[in-house]
Amino acid sequence: MYLKQSDIFWGTDKEFMKQIMDISIRESHKQGDFLFREGDQADSFYTLIKGRIRLSIGETGQTVYAVSHAGEAFGWSSLIGRDVYTASAECIEPTTLMKIENEKLLKILEDDPSNGLILFKQLAGTLGNRLLQMYDIISTSSEKDFSVSYGSRQVVESSESE
Secondary structure (H helix, E strand, C coil): CCHHHCHHHCCCCHHHHHHHHHHEEEEEECCCCEEECCCCECCEEEEEEECCEEEEECCCCEEEEEECCCCCEECHHHHCCCCECCCEEEECCCEEEEEEEHHHHHHHHHHCHHHHHHHHHHHHHHHHHHHHHHHHHHHHHCCCCEEEECCCCEEEECCCCC
16 A cells, blocks of 8 residues: 555645655554553554554543554644644554654655645544544434533533424
8 A cells, every 4th residue: 555545645746745655664563552552642643554443542441433444544643733642542453554753744744835735634634524423423322311512511401302
């Protein structure tokens, strides 16, 4: 798999992708390996080549997302100015991925703002899709009559429609 086929790099030009490939490191990991844990320094960005990654949060390790198709990106905390990862990433089967150090990637993005904009638009789309998936999961699995607004931490009671 070439990174050009990745969701996050779709639409960027050939020279930009050459620079990205030059700083990318191909890694293989065994089932059970952790790439990073919640709270670790956010220093790398990843693109899945093959395998599956479980992203989890909290002490109980509740799964929030499974990275499972080639080209999916994760570890985005490192690109948006977060100092630490907001989730843990565990290989749930043997996995191959591309690892990109955030400082090197950010330098390329600063030097090529046109392709950087494309990448960040793709990243926003990816995160938006994941958020919509989570909304769908929450709304279909919840049997409660209220929901918590995580932005304001208010509890909103729902009224039943007649």
